[in-house]
């Protein structure tokens with residue numbers, strides 16, 4: 432039987448939600464990953480040090496016994512976030528990053544930033560403190576086609592932002608296009624990108640051809656095959672600017688399977704199996720460890736994990752549904768499908 436051992440990975444972008452959901456999401460993510468950057472798009476969003484610390488405590492209550500997992504917390508940037516909010520969170524070491532959601536771009540982004548002009552105090556403080564800005568990189572202009580929103584964001588928002596704050600560390604989250612992969616690979620230091628497993632494995636045909644599949648709907652939306660190929664190229668290039676971020680984003684079944692469904696794919700259960708599948712298909716399994724377990728820690732200035740995990744080549748079936756909040760079900764990505772890699776635990 433084929434198997435590979437790699438340094439235990441970290442997830443540099445995940446949604447764990449809150450309340451009852453944590454009993455489901457936290458054990459899944461803590462099973463495979465040693466640390467995770469936890470997104471702050473709760474209702475209401477996590478906007479200050481106390482909220483971040485309290486949220487971390489609620490997460491820790493659901494880490495199973497004998498499992499070693501550390502949530503790395505983030506603040507949600509709003510028009511009102513000021514230098515004092517950043518300073519307070521940084522000096523207490525309560526957060527590892529700040530998240531920018533353009534207002535209206537994605538799930539729970541109503542409190543997001545309407546214009547970065549409002550955020551000068553916060554961004555200047557982050558730049559001097561070395562606190563990374565994590566970016567949902569899509570414009571929200573109704574006139575911009577949904578398939579172009581990431582590429583337009585780079586030109587209209589990201590490049591001017593970097594000109595204004597050249598030392599600000601930025602992660603372009605969940606990149607989905609050739610434009611993003613090329614921009615991150617070729618521009619000035621201080622930028623990196625996370626890539627999800629689903630954007631490495633699927634293109635928009637998987638979501639739309641032969642019937643509409645809501646569990647493949649996430650933002651930024653799956654793009655055409657040539658973009659998926661560019662992402663595979665970036666992830667397997669060995670370039671330390673690219674690292675793992677699942678963007679696992681649970682939504683209860685009734686809110687996905689409906690006339691106007693929520694964006695988000697749930698992959699926390701089987702993330703490393705999906706990444707291994709994508710890297711194997713690309714003939715690049717030897718690059719999986721650096722992408723999953725080394726590059727992200729280096730960007731965040733954190734030590735690499737000491738434990739190792741094992742992935743084995745073995746068929747198993749993804750459950751067709753998982754228990755979730757309020758008696759509802761959570762449909763994972765790949766529900767009912769057979770995967771050929773299996774996570775076999777810490778070794």
Ligand SMILES: NC(=O)N[C@@H](CC(=O)O)C(=O)O
Pocket residue numbers: 446472537538539567648649650651678680681694695696
């Ligand atoms: N990726 C998604 O499609 N959804 C995320 C939000 C986000 O990461 O944009 C969510 O919170 O559900």
Ligand SMILES: [Zn+2]
Pocket residue numbers: 537567604605650651
């Ligand atoms: Zn996002």
Ligand SMILES: [Zn+2]
Pocket residue numbers: 444445446470605678680
């Ligand atoms: Zn996300």
